[in-house]
Amino acid sequence: MEIGNTATTLTGGQHLSEYLTFRLGNENYGIDILKVQEIRGYDSVTRIANTPDFIKGVINLRGVIVPIVDLRIKFATGEATYHQFTVVIIMNVLSRVVGIVVDGVSDVVALPPESVKPAPELGSTLDTRYLSGLADHHGEMLVLVDIEKLIGSDELQVVKTSH
Amino acid sequence: MSAKEPDSNDLSRFNQAFFEECAEHLAEMERILVSLGDREPDRDQWDAVFRAAHSIKGGAGIFGFDDMTVVTHALESLLDLLRNREIPYRTSMVDLFLEAGDAISMQLAGHRDGKAVDRQAVEAVTAKLEQALLRESSPRELPAAGVTAPAPPPSLQPIPYRVIFSPPADLFARGVRIEGLIEELSELAEPGSFRCRAELTGIPPFDGLDPERCLTRWHFTLTTPAGEDAIHDVFMFAAEEHELEVIRLAGEEVSPSPAIAAALAAPPPVTTAARERGDGPGARPAAEPDNSIRVKTGKVDQLINQVGELLITQSMLSQMSATLDPVLHERLLACVLQLERNARDLQGSVISMRLVPISTVFNRFPRMVREIAAKLGKNVELKLVGEGTELDRGLIEKIADPLSHLVRNALDHGMESPEERAAAGKPATGTLTLAASQVGGRILIQVSEDGRGLDRERILAKAAQSGIPVSETLTDEEVCQLIFLPGFSTAAQVTDLSGRGVGMDVVQRNVLALGGRIQLSSEPGKGTSVTISLPLTLAIVDGLSVSVGEERFIVPVSVMIESLQPSPDQLKMVNGREVVRVRGDYLPILRLHQLFAIDGAVERPERGILMLVAVETERVALLVDALVDELQVVVKSVEANFRHVEGSAGATILGDGKVALILDLSELVLMQRRSIAEAAQAA
Numbered sequence: 104m105e106i107g108n109t110a111t112t113l114t115g116g117q118h119l120s121e122y123l124t125f126r127l128g129n130e131n132y133g134i135d136i137l138k139v140q141e142i143r144g145y146d147s148v149t150r151i152a153n154t155p156d157f158i159k160g161v162i163n164l165r166g167v168i169v170p171i172v173d174l175r176i177k178f179a180t181g182e183a184t185y186h187q188f189t190v191v192i193i194m195n196v197l198s199r200v201v202g203i204v205v206d207g208v209s210d211v212v213a214l215p216p217e218s219v220k221p222a223p224e225l226g227s228t229l230d231t232r233y234l235s236g237l238a239d240h241h242g243e244m245l246v247l248v249d250i251e252k253l254i255g256s257d258e259l260q261v262v263k264t265s266h
Numbered sequence: 267m268s269a270k271e272p273d274s275n276d277l278s279r280f281n282q283a284f285f286e287e288c289a290e291h292l293a294e295m296e297r298i299l300v301s302l303g304d305r306e307p308d309r310d311q312w313d314a315v316f317r318a319a320h321s322i323k324g325g326a327g328i329f330g331f332d333d334m335t336v337v338t339h340a341l342e343s344l345l346d347l348l349r350n351r352e353i354p355y356r357t358s359m360v361d362l363f364l365e366a367g368d369a370i371s372m373q374l375a376g377h378r379d380g381k382a383v384d385r386q387a388v389e390a391v392t393a394k395l396e397q398a399l400l401r402e403s404s405p406r407e408l409p410a411a412g413v414t415a416p417a418p419p420p421s422l423q424p425i426p427y428r429v430i431f432s433p434p435a436d437l438f439a440r441g442v443r444i445e446g447l448i449e450e451l452s453e454l455a456e457p458g459s460f461r462c463r464a465e466l467t468g469i470p471p472f473d474g475l476d477p478e479r480c481l482t483r484w485h486f487t488l489t490t491p492a493g494e495d496a497i498h499d500v501f502m503f504a505a506e507e508h509e510l511e512v513i514r515l516a517g518e519e520v521s522p523s524p525a526i527a528a529a530l531a532a533p534p535p536v537t538t539a540a541r542e543r544g545d546g547p548g549a550r551p552a553a554e555p556d557n558s559i560r561v562k563t564g565k566v567d568q569l570i571n572q573v574g575e576l577l578i579t580q581s582m583l584s585q586m587s588a589t590l591d592p593v594l595h596e597r598l599l600a601c602v603l604q605l606e607r608n609a610r611d612l613q614g615s616v617i618s619m620r621l622v623p624i625s626t627v628f629n630r631f632p633r634m635v636r637e638i639a640a641k642l643g644k645n646v647e648l649k650l651v652g653e654g655t656e657l658d659r660g661l662i663e664k665i666a667d668p669l670s671h672l673v674r675n676a677l678d679h680g681m682e683s684p685e686e687r688a689a690a691g692k693p694a695t696g697t698l699t700l701a702a703s704q705v706g707g708r709i710l711i712q713v714s715e716d717g718r719g720l721d722r723e724r725i726l727a728k729a730a731q732s733g734i735p736v737s738e739t740l741t742d743e744e745v746c747q748l749i750f751l752p753g754f755s756t757a758a759q760v761t762d763l764s765g766r767g768v769g770m771d772v773v774q775r776n777v778l779a780l781g782g783r784i785q786l787s788s789e790p791g792k793g794t795s796v797t798i799s800l801p802l803t804l805a806i807v808d809g810l811s812v813s814v815g816e817e818r819f820i821v822p823v824s825v826m827i828e829s830l831q832p833s834p835d836q837l838k839m840v841n842g843r844e845v846v847r848v849r850g851d852y853l854p855i856l857r858l859h860q861l862f863a864i865d866g867a868v869e870r871p872e873r874g875i876l877m878l879v880a881v882e883t884e885r886v887a888l889l890v891d892a893l894v895d896e897l898q899v900v901v902k903s904v905e906a907n908f909r910h911v912e913g914s915a916g917a918t919i920l921g922d923g924k925v926a927l928i929l930d931l932s933e934l935v936l937m938q939r940r941s942i943a944e945a946a947q948a949a
Contacts, residue, residue: 149925150817151911152862161908163919166575170908199907262909 119213124245125192125205128180131243132205133212134250138194142208145189155260159204164193170261173204177259180206196254201261212245214238219247232256284325284503285378291318292374293629296367299360300632312349315363319345320499322370328446328503334373337388340395341366347399362398364633366391424456429486429497430511433504437480442504444484450500455488462486487515563659566619570805573609573616574900574919580609581921617803618656624702624711625653627666631673631700638677645684645694646677646715651701657709658803664780665711665800668773672713672796673698675769680717680794690791692716709802714795720746720788746786750774778932781807781824807928809899811920812877812890814858815867819890820899820918820928827878827885829893834872843942846876846887853878853887854938858929861913861937867891881931886938888931901928913937 122133148160148171157177161168171191175183183204191202219236233253238245255262295318298311307315319342326334341363347353369391376383429451437444452460465483469475490496494512501510580602587595587602628650639646657665676698684694701712722745729736729748736748750770770786777784781801788794801807801824809820836847837855844855855876859867868874868891876887899918904911904927911917915930 147924149917149927151908151927152864153912161904161917161925163578163923163925166571166578166902166919168902168904168907168917168919168925201907260909 119215120219121211121213122245122247123192123211124209124240125190126207126209127175127178127205130180131209131240131245133214133238133240133245133247134192134194136211138196138250140193140195140200143191143193143202144187145185145191145204158260162202164200164202167200169193169200169202171202171204172254172259172261175204175206194250194254196251197262199254199262201254212240214240214245222246281329281377284329285374288322288325288374289371291322292367292371294318296364296633297629299363299367300636302360304357306355309349312345316342316345316349321502324499324502327450328442330441331373331377333383333388334370334377337366337369337373337392337395340392340399341370344395344399359398362391362394366395424459424489424491425493426459426487426489426515427494427497428513428515429484429488430513431484431486431501431505432509432511433480433482433484434506434509435479435481437504438478440504444480444482447500447504448484448486451486451488451497454490454492454496454500456490459489460486461488561619563620566616567805570616570620570900571902573613574805574902577609577613577900578919578921578923580605582923585921617658617805620659620803620805621656622659622662623653624655624657624662624709625650627662627669628653628700628702630666630670634670634673635677635698638674639681642677642681643683644677644681644696646681646696646698649697649699649701651699652703655702655704655709657800658805660804661709661780661800664776665798668776668798669700669711669713671769671773672798673700676713676715676717676794676796680715680719682718686718690718704802705799709800711798711800712795713798714793716793719790719792719794720749720786721790725749742788746788749786750784780804781822783824805901806898807901807918808896809918809928810877810896811894811926812875813892813894814862814890815864817862817864818894818920818924818926819858820926821877821879821888821890821931822915822928823896825879825881825931827880829875829877831874832871832876837871844871846871848878848887851885853885855887855889856934856938857889858934859889861934861941879931881935884935886931886935888929888934899926899928 121136123136123139124131124133126132146162148162150160151158151170154160157173159171159173161170163169173183175181185204188207189204190206190208191204192208193200193202219238222231222234222237224231233249233256235247235249238247253259295315298307298315302311319338323335323338323342326332326338344359345363348355348359369388372381372383373388375381431447433442433444448462452462463485465485466481469481494514497512498510583602584606587599590599592599631650632648635646635648681696681698682690682692687694687696696716698715699712701710701714703710722742725745725748726736726738726740729751732751734748734751740748774784777798777800781804783799785797785799786794787797807820808823810823810826811818811820813819830848832846838845838847838852840852844857845852846855855871857869858864859869868889871887871889874889874891875893876889877893878885878887899920901916902918902925904914904917911927913930913934914927915933916928917925918928920926
């Protein structure tokens with residue numbers, strides 16, 4: 104579970120990391136695909152009292168109770184609507200199963216490490232603390248998220264409360 | 267402190283096996299010793315105790331826990347003499363053995379958990395054992411069978427064996443040292459009879475040689491009176507069964523009659539005494555027919571989870587099929603019904619896997635009672651009833667402490683001294699009974715003694731003194747309840763056993779946390795009895811599902827007293843707090859919709875339902891919209907993937923697949939208090 108980025112060895116001996124890319128509003132984000140357990144539609148959640156509004160609640164994922172975080176609300180990337188195309192990415196991070204709501208999953212891309220540039224201080228809705236870098240993918244900017252740091256942060260209140 | 271091998275996880279895996287076995291041997295030893303009372307142990311019991319000590323020593327030696335071998339060696343030597351009746355048995359020895367057992371446990375804990383080891387105590391015990399050994403064995407100048415040294419023990423014909431040990435290549439990686447094995451084996455052998463030959467097989471060319479791999483096969487021949495099992499014991503931790511071959515050579519002298527052959531199969535020496543009694547062969551419960559397997563608890567829990575899943579799916583099916591036309595879908599509906607039955611049965615079986623007999627807790631009490639009674643100078647007989655009663659493993663672990671506390675209390679406060687008992691016309695020896703039984707879906711555990719009973723006047727006086735408002739008009743039952751209040755203790759003097767004022771309130775809190783209830787009844791002069799009632803398992807809760815707005819919650823039935831729809835004149839305000847008047851009592855109202863910020867819920871209590879629930883020592887009324895259903899729910903952890911949700915004791919999955927929180931009333935009361943305090947501060 105605690106494996107780093109995927110290392111795909113090509114014939115040239117070059118290591119590529121694979122990322123699942125998704126959209127939050129107008130921005131494209133990528134997360135380490137090894138952390139992704141599954142992708143599913145947005146189902147009704149059970150609200151948990153006294154939590155911030157970006158914690159939508161918990162769902163029953165085949166008998167396991169899984170919290171659902173709406174990153175669109177957390178990072179205010181436009182209106183968070185829920186319809187049949189709303190996607191939840193279920194991830195395995197920090198030995199926990201957590202779901203994040205995003206606007207849509209786009210692709211799986213393999214990136215050589217040298218194409219990942221350090222994230223600048225500004226330029227993304229997400230705090231640089233939670234970013235592992237920026238990459239250019241077919242002319243579009245891809246923001247790579249360090250999902251482990253993000254989920255584990257006090258700010259998200261998934262692992263523990265802030266009070 | 268220890269010669270623990272410095273390296274590798276690999277070794278620690280084996281260490282773990284040793285620790286487990288060692289703990290089992292210690293428990294077995296203690297169980298036998300304590301069960302003796304004043305009787306002299308019989309041959310079987312001696313053998314069992316000896317075997318336990320011997321196995322611990324063997325294992326400790328192999329794993330390099332040398333400190334443990336020192337104590338066990340002394341213990342083993344003494345036991346060996348005792349079981350062969352070479353020295354007389356004294357009842358006082360039991361205490362010494364128990365002490366030695368404690369010392370070994372302490373060392374074990376030291377190696378396993380890194381706990382501190384009181385080395386002085388260990389040395390003291392070792393010295394005592396050695397003294398006993400000297401004292402008892404020296405006057406016995408004329409040994410029965412003309413043997414001089416205590417080991418190797420006498421009376422059996424030495425038999426020649428060939429031992430072939432074909433270790434796997436990774437032998438050294440397991441931390442086995444071959445020279446230690448050879449040395450131990452040679453000690454078994456008659457002087458001069460030990461031969462050892464190494465056979466090298468499949469030696470690779472020199473540049474391919476891996477010095478960490480064992481390529482040797484060993485042939486030993488030896489003549490020993492100790493028997494085949496002793497040889498196997500030497501290799502206990504080093505060899506798998508198929509790696510060791512022990513062949514008895516057609517010896518010159520022996521004509522193996524079946525009786526002798528069986529006796530030879532027994533652990534090291536069997537005395538003539540034992541054989542005369544004709545139970546030589548039976549003396550050893552040879553490889554007991556073991557019809558159980560060890561399974562990791564995680565696997566059982568997983569199975570329980572999966573069955574829980576199945577039940578949820580099944581109840582979804584039931585719900586959906588309920589809307590179908592019963593005439594058109596008769597067969598389908600019959601199948602759904604059948605599925606429900608099967609799923610319930612399956613759930614029952616799976617849950618029973620987690621159940622263990624309560625004897626695992628009860629077993630600790632004979633010794634504890636014996637020691638405490640001795641300390642207090644009281645004569646107490648302990649009776650255990652219903653030790654076979656089974657309950658959830660998780661509960662077993664958590665109920666042990668409260669029970670110990672109750673037993674201590676009973677002995678210290680309840681039980682009188684022999685003089686006092688005689689004066690009251692009671693037999694000098696008091697009886698403490700621990701009884702367990704299953705009643706419906708609950709387990710009842712009762713701790714009762716025939717002591718002096720609760721002293722009403724003293725409790726009332728003490729309560730008044732501690733500032734608890736009391737009146738003479740309280741019923742006996744209410745007086746009993748007083749002792750569950752925090753800081754209450756009536757012991758005339760504080761002893762080191764109990765009476766420090768942390769007591770029954772802690773016991774009660776622990777029991778409540780397990781979804782249990784505690785009750786106390788007492789009759790002056792006749793005794794006191796405390797009954798704990800526990801759910802059968804922690805994995806399933808009997809609950810009422812209630813609705814608040816659009817949301818649903820589960821209230822554990824164990825805290826429920828009653829539910830009612832109040833009339834407006836029952837509702838009052840006291841100090842700005844809402845209360846409801848129920849038969850003369852005023853109970854504070856807890857608004858679930860407020861605590862959980864739920865919109866669209868019933869806000870006027872007379873329109874909804876007030877559930878009266880018992881929370882620790884108080885009662886509160888919980889306002890919900892409606893009661894929906896009574897059901898058994900599988901408890902799921904929320905914290906596994908999320909943080910703790912205040913006010914909940916886990917969650918469950920309802921028939922429609924949705925998650926519902928199981929309410930923790932104590933936490934809700936705390937939340938209520940905090941919100942009142944915050945409101946007061948704001949004002």
